[in-house]
Amino acid sequence: MEVIVPTVLEPSDRGERVFDIYSRLLRERIVFLGTPIDDNVANLIVAQLLFLQSEQPKREIAMYINSPGGSPTGMFGIYDTMQCLHAPVATYCVGQAASAAAVLLATGARGLRFALPNARVLLHQPHGGVEGQSSDLEIHAKEIMRQRHRVDEILSEHTGQPVERIRADTDRDFILTAEEAKAYGVVDEIVSHRELFAVREAAPAPMDRVGST
Numbered sequence: 001m002e003v004i005v006p007t008v009l010e011p012s013d014r015g016e017r018v019f020d021i022y023s024r025l026l027r028e029r030i031v032f033l034g035t036p037i038d039d040n041v042a043n044l045i046v047a048q049l050l051f052l053q054s055e056q057p058k059r060e061i062a063m064y065i066n067s068p069g070g071s072p073t074g075m076f077g078i079y080d081t082m083q084c085l086h087a088p089v090a091t092y093c094v095g096q097a098a099s100a101a102a103v104l105l106a107t108g109a110r111g112l113r114f115a116l117p118n119a120r121v122l123l124h125q126p127h128g129g130v131e132g133q134s135s136d137l138e139i140h141a142k143e144i145m146r147q148r149h150r151v152d153e154i155l156s157e158h159t160g161q162p163v164e165r166i167r168a169d170t171d172r173d174f175i176l177t178a179e180e181a182k183a184y185g186v187v188d189e190i191v192s193h194r195e196l197f198a199v200r201e202a203a204p205a206p207m208d209r210v211g212s213t
Contacts, residue, residue, distance in 0.1 A: 026052070031063045037070030037100050042077045049081050049089070057086045063108065064092045069099025072126050072147045079107055079154065088112060093178070093187065098122035103151060106158045106186045113187040115178040121186055123166075123174040126151065159185030 006021045022032055031048045035041055045063075052061050063082075069075075082089045082104070091108030093115040102121050105113060115121070126147045152170070156163045161184065178190045 029056075029059060029061050031061060033063060033065045033067050033101065033104070036068055037074045037078070039071060039074050039077075042071065042074030045078050046081045049078075049085060053085045053087050059087055060109075060112070061085070061087050061089045062092065063089055063104070064094050065097045065101050065105050066093075066095035067097060067101035069097075069101045069122075072100060072151070075100035075103055076150075078104055082107060090114065091187075092116070092191065093119040093121060093181070096120050096122065099124060099127075102186065103154060106155060110158075111188050114189050114191045115181055115187045116191050117178055119178050119181075121176040121178075121181040123155070123170045123176070123186075124172065125170050161185060 008019045008021060008024045010017050010019065010024075019027075025032055026048060029052050031045060031052070033041070033045060049061065052059075088109035090112035091105045091114065093105050095116075096119060097105040097115075098120075099122060102123050105115075105121065126144050148167075152163050152166045155161065155166045155170075159166070161169075176184060176186065178187070181187045182190060
């Protein structure tokens with residue numbers, strides 16, 4: 001099914017200009033991850049983050065997430081880029097953040113990780129669907145275990161949960177409501193009566209955001 005991308009008309013000195021909705025949001029420093037994560041999607045997200053960093057290196061970027069997850073390598077590419085930027089990246093879960101997308105949600109700037117009231121978060125171990133010779137399967141199985149260990153470390157670092165608990169909880173699908181995600185340390189706040197699209201010049205100190213309304 002083809003997805004129709006809305007367009008926005010804006011007046012200018014040379015008449016009306018047409019933007020697709022995602023380009024218009026990008027002008028407001030909003031990046032929207034609304035698809036499964038593959039290498040192409042990861043490249044687009046990374047490119048947008050790098051562009052916004054080059055425009056205003058210290059100004060906050062807002063990433064809205066409604067994604068079932070996807071490629072671990074794509075997720076690692078986005079994650080590494082987020083951590084390297086000088087601009088803080090605020091993350092918002094709209095709908096769901098599952099699998100790789102949940103990792104991105106949890107690894108936004110401290111104090112700037114949000115979920116909407118009816119959002120859900122799903123954490124689990126990386127999946128593999130590899131075919132081939134037994135020696136190749138063994139190689140890929142080791143790589144999946146390496147990726148899982150690294151994801152566990154990342155989630156532990158950003159949620160404050162022990163690695164052992166992360167590993168036990170994510171051995172099967174681990175589904176969290178917005179409130180549960182906050183208690184677990186995946187997000188800092190649940191957005192209700194707040195300006196969704198506010199983008200600040202710089203992130204406040206982490207303790208100033210946690211628990212605020």
